[in-house]
Amino acid sequence: MDGEHDGWLTNGMPPGPFPLPVLGNLHQLGKMPHKALKKFSEKYGGLTTIFLGSVPTVLVSDPVILKELIITKSEQIIDRYNSDSAQIIGQEKNLLFAKGPYWKKYRKLFTGAMTKARTHNIASRIEQQAINLNNFFGNYAASGQPLNPHDYIRRYSLNGVIDYSFSDFVEYESETDHIVIKAAEIMEEILATGNPHDYIPFLKPFYTAKREALGNAVGQVWTYCEEAINIHRKSLNEEKPRDLLDLLLMEWDKSDEKDFYEDDGLAKCLTDLIVAGHETVAITLGWLIIFMVNNPEMQEKVYEELVQVVGKGNHPTLHHRNSTTYLNAVLKETLRIRTAAPLALPRSAVEDIEIGGYTIPKGTQVLMAVYGLAMDDNHWDSPEEFNPDRWIKETSSSDYTYIPFGLGPRMCVGMGVAKDELYYAASQMLINFKWTSCDGKPLDDEGVSRIALEYKQYQIKVSKR
Numbered sequence: 001m002d003g004e005h006d007g008w009l010t011n012g013m014p015p016g017p018f019p020l021p022v023l024g025n026l027h028q029l030g031k032m033p034h035k036a037l038k039k040f041s042e043k044y045g046g047l048t049t050i051f052l053g054s055v056p057t058v059l060v061s062d063p064v065i066l067k068e069l070i071i072t073k074s075e076q077i078i079d080r081y082n083s084d085s086a087q088i089i090g091q092e093k094n095l096l097f098a099k100g101p102y103w104k105k106y107r108k109l110f111t112g113a114m115t116k117a118r119t120h121n122i123a124s125r126i127e128q129q130a131i132n133l134n135n136f137f138g139n140y141a142a143s144g145q146p147l148n149p150h151d152y153i154r155r156y157s158l159n160g161v162i163d164y165s166f167s168d169f170v171e172y173e174s175e176t177d178h179i180v181i182k183a184a185e186i187m188e189e190i191l192a193t194g195n196p197h198d199y200i201p202f203l204k205p206f207y208t209a210k211r212e213a214l215g216n217a218v219g220q221v222w223t224y225c226e227e228a229i230n231i232h233r234k235s236l237n238e239e240k241p242r243d244l245l246d247l248l249l250m251e252w253d254k255s256d257e258k259d260f261y262e263d264d265g266l267a268k269c270l271t272d273l274i275v276a277g278h279e280t281v282a283i284t285l286g287w288l289i290i291f292m293v294n295n296p297e298m299q300e301k302v303y304e305e306l307v308q309v310v311g312k313g314n315h316p317t318l319h320h321r322n323s324t325t326y327l328n329a330v331l332k333e334t335l336r337i338r339t340a341a342p343l344a345l346p347r348s349a350v351e352d353i354e355i356g357g358y359t360i361p362k363g364t365q366v367l368m369a370v371y372g373l374a375m376d377d378n379h380w381d382s383p384e385e386f387n388p389d390r391w392i393k394e395t396s397s398s399d400y401t402y403i404p405f406g407l408g409p410r411m412c413v414g415m416g417v418a419k420d421e422l423y424y425a426a427s428q429m430l431i432n433f434k435w436t437s438c439d440g441k442p443l444d445d446e447g448v449s450r451i452a453l454e455y456k457q458y459q460i461k462v463s464k465r
């Protein structure tokens with residue numbers, strides 16, 4: 001079947017808006033691309049072709065087609081699409097952007113080590129970071145000053161990853177020149193705004209300085225990870241693994257494919273945990289605070305549930321998670337309504353794929369409409385409403401319409417860590433403090449669209465319970 005680009009035939013690809021030379025449809029995405037893309041899906045259907053500059057891209061927004069493509073045909077869509085920036089970040093040697101058998105082998109190593117991390121209670125490192133964050137908020141509450149939580153929740157999410165992975169962390173109170181914080185900030189700033197040369201290759205020469213800055217920042221994190229590998233290898237005690245890196249070295253040692261792995265590849269994959277795990281968790285916590293401030297009765301309900309399950313003066317732990325139904329629903333709803341990765345991460349068609357009566361040609365970039373699916377009123381009652389009860393009443397058809405961590409064999413490898421980090425921080429923050437707006441008005445809940453769907457920074461009052 002031929003798709004129509006508003007009258008323009010696309011050789012069997014799904015329909016979509018008419019693309020301009022050079023720009024493609026970039027000019028139609030505006031300041032909120034996730035919303036513009038949702039409108040395209042509504043107009044053209046569950047498979048829509050758009051051109052991001054010169055990059056042909058298929059957006060998948062139908063849950064049935066999504067399941068067929070990402071689960072049933074998973075091998076045909078397992079690779080990532082590598083933009084120029086992605087190439088700089090990973091050189092196709094990292095988990096985020098590598099392809100084929102290389103990716104599979106490193107993914108196996110990480111999945112194995114992360115599963116073992118559960119039995120060795122490595123998540124207790126994250127718990128300690130949540131306690132440190134709350135001690136910091138405690139000092140702030142005592143001062144009575146308005147708080148912009150942005151920098152501190154970011155530091156928590158970074159600490160969560162580097163403590164869990166390397167037994168390293170930075171203090172909340174101090175100015176720090178920790179190499180990873182500086183490098184992560186540079187990387188995120190460069191990536192967040194999007195890079196036109198990723199879509200319009202002839203612009204590359206105009207972005208030399210930016211490309212070099214990205215390469216230098218990521219290079220510093222590789223060096224940090226390589227040094228951590230050396231130190232861990234010398235001090236590893238297999239009886240008492242301290243963190244994820246210890247467990248990775250142990251998995252490597254017992255692997256049938258021991259000779260395949262290299263320090264260079266491991267360092268690049270470890271770098272991903274920082275790149276992919278820092279902003280995403282911090283942004284989700286930032287949104288959680290907004291929705292709790294704007295819905296004081298829900299905040300109160302979470303508090304009461306925590307007091308009942310955990311007891312006042314006690315630290316919530318993962319053992320309490322199964323009993324805090326309402327808090328779990330609040331976290332799920334936050335990840336639905338303001339998902340940090342509204343288009344997940346781009347996949348690439350490994351070969352020509354026949355689906356839904358159309359062809360997705362080999363090499364085409366494929367995006368999952370994470371935001372579009374989560375906000376589709378064909379699948380959700382009043383999707384624009386923050387309503388944790390929808391998860392308790394189970395009235396939603398959430399299977400393939402709720403995919404904040406992606407789908408299939410290439411879904412987020414850090415999902416378990418992310419959920420632990422979110423639970424620890426949220427439970428501590430909400431049992432210990434009351435969060436209110438400074439002027440009694442609701443906080444902005446629209447946000448700004450950068451590479452992630454970010455909140456606008458805000459100030460709030462935090463008072464001790």
Ligand code: HEM
Pocket residue numbers: 095096097107161272273274276277278280281284339340341343344345403404405406407408410411412413414415417418
């Ligand atoms: C709220 C927090 C997070 C969200 C919403 C999120 C979301 C995602 C999504 C949508 C993908 C792409 C999945 C796909 O293609 O199907 C992904 C991949 C990935 N995420 Fe996360 N993530 C989060 C936290 C984390 C954390 C904490 C880590 C590390 C500890 C992490 C590490 C990764 C890595 C390494 C990949 C690439 C996996 C691969 O290609 O094999 N993420 N994440």
